[in-house]
Amino acid sequence: MAGFLGELVLNNDVKVLVASRVGSSLINIMKSGNMQSREAALKALNQISSCDPSAKILIEAGILAPLVNDLFAVGPNLLPTRLKEISATILASVVNSGEDFYSISFGPDHQTLVSEDIVRNLLHLISNTGPAIECKLLQVLVGLTTSPTTVLSVVSAIKSSGATISLVQFIEAPQKDLRLASIKLLQNLSPHMGQELTDALRGSVGQLGSLIKVISENTGISEEQAAAVGLLAELPERDLGLTRQLLDEGAFVMVISRVIAIRQREIRGNRFITPFLEGLVKIVARVTYVLAEEPDAIALCRDYNLAALFIDLLQSNGLDNVQMVSATALENLSIESKNLTKLPEVPPPSFCASMFSCFSKQPVISGLCRLHRGICSLKETFCLYEGQAVPKLVGLLDHTNVNVVEAALAALSTLIDDGVDIEQGVAILVEAEGVKPILDVLLEKRTETLRRRAVWAVERLLRTDDIACEVSADQNLSTALVDAFQHGDYRTRQTAERALKHVDKIPNFSGIFQNLG
Known part of the structure; x- marks a missing residue:
């Protein structure tokens, strides 16, 4: 029977x-x-x-x-x-x-x-x-690492047994089902042992190249490709060695072309298209984390106008992770803008000007960026103002996903950060109708991270007298700042104190100043 x-x-x-x-x-x-x-x-x-x-x-x-x-x-x-x-x-x-x-x-x-x-x-x-049993046992580990209650135990055993390299080697397996199982397992492991997997992939054996080859196959979007993209996307974004190797192997150019093809609907969607696109965007964003250390990263961003691509991706409604990663990438690019802006060369004073003060009037140079006081563009210096990204980022501040709001606020904060013309940055936010949404983020108190970011941004806004005058009349905003002053972490309390001074609303609570000391 x-x-x-x-x-x-x-x-x-x-x-x-x-x-x-x-x-x-x-x-x-x-x-x-x-x-x-x-x-x-x-x-x-x-x-x-x-x-x-x-x-x-x-x-x-x-x-x-x-x-x-x-x-x-x-x-x-x-x-x-x-x-x-x-x-x-x-x-x-x-x-x-x-x-x-x-x-x-x-x-x-x-x-x-x-x-x-x-x-x-x-x-x-x-x-x-043999491959058949190996494939099934890898699928067992895939199942065990899919659950948050069991994945950490598997990670611990893999680390203690030194099995990372042997698992990574299956990426090169000729059997497709064996390769798929191994990549899915490594994708599940990557949030928990990203650096170990990065070190293994950066070896000279060629697994990274095999992973890139899987992603580049022009066969629609397979489960294997989605898993391979998901694995690469989860690896530590600030690992310069891995980013350098991806640059050398031409991976970023291939991934960028895939993102553009999906946006232009040249790649037809299936059930894997959302995780595939999310992973691709996260891989491209890696390059924005190493701009200060890697000139080739800046060259890639310029050659492919990545700032414009990320601005376009901000409008991927319904794809929260794509919007969040794109906003964070724009933050990274915008931070680098002040270092890339070409400051104008002022001609030396003439002989008459050096002798007579009436001839010493400096020439007026037109066409300079309000924010960076130099020659800016979206493509060359990643200037968010020149790229008209500000209204799109402001539009994300009322997003239902707090991670998207946090990323958008962080990108907008680069307009009022040290090293730029803060007064002009505030004016740009006013013109984009961005001040009220930032104040609303402070009022909503959705997460501690958002409150900290909002308090920082509001303090910068309150350096403008008109805004300070308006906020001082709003009891709710004053209460929100006082609450941050009392209950935030050390840095947030300091920032909230400065903000309250701008609106003359410092509370007289006994012991608070001693605690801040």
Whole structure:
């Protein structure tokens, strides 16, 4: 009967029925039968475990312990490779059913699938078996690293066993399913061990090149490409060595062309297009984090007018991550603007001017940037004012996603930062109707980070008398500043104190000034 079940094609409802009626019996045969019976039971369990509800029934029936035993067994009970592959397939199915394997124990020692020795044994098998079993076991780890409750245990075991490099090497596997499983696993690991993966990819073996090759395949957007982009996107953005290598391998040019093709609808959308685009934009944004150290990064931004691209991406309604990353990239570019602005050369005074003060009037130079007092453009110096980005950033300040608001406010804050003409920066914000939205961010108190940024920006705005006069009459704004003065972190309290001085609203609370000292 077990053999017969293994040969049938069952729909999901029947799989659940079979699992609930005879799942325990099949597991018992798998544990104690002869090799022929075990094979029949494994094939039947493989058939019914491919549906999440039936997989959960099998977990409750105790399938984990015999599966793990079959995979790790040595000596007379060793399963032949073809049956180990079936066991690995069943384990991959049950792990991807969505259960919390951190709390499901099995065996006499009450281990879990994320116990360190279990994960270490899985890693050992992955490095010492054939591609088919390796692929299924990598899928097991993909399932375990998808859950926030189990991923950290897997990360810990990988780090302690030194398995990072061996996992990264699978990126070059010729088998597509094996390569996909490894890239998905590394993508899940990247938020938790980004620097270790970066160091491994930056080696001279060629895995980074293989990853770029996957992304550059012109075959629509596959799951493998989306995972590869997601992996690269999560790696530390300030790692200069990785960015340098991506520049050398032409990765940024390829990624930029992909972003543009999606924006122009030359690449047709499918279920992977959103994570693919989000990852691509994050990869391109890497280059804006190293502008001060890497002249080639500045050249790339100029050659491909990346500031204009990021301004265009601000309008990707419904794609919060794209808008957030684009605003942050514009912040990075804008910070560099003051270093790239070409200051005008003032001719030396003539002989008459040096002798007679009436001839010493300086010439008026037209066409200079109000903000940076030099020759600016969006393409060459990444000036947000010249690029007319300010109204678009202001438009994001009432976004429902606080991360987008924070990124937009940070970009706008570069207009009133040290090193630029702050008075003109405030005027630019006034013209873009940006002052009230910034004040509203302070009033809403959505997160501590937003409050800190808003207090900083408001203090700069209040240096303008007209704005200070208007704010001083608004009791709600004064109360918000007093609240920041009392309850913010040390730097926020100092900034709030300066802001309150601008509007003559310093509260006389006993002990506050002593605490600030």
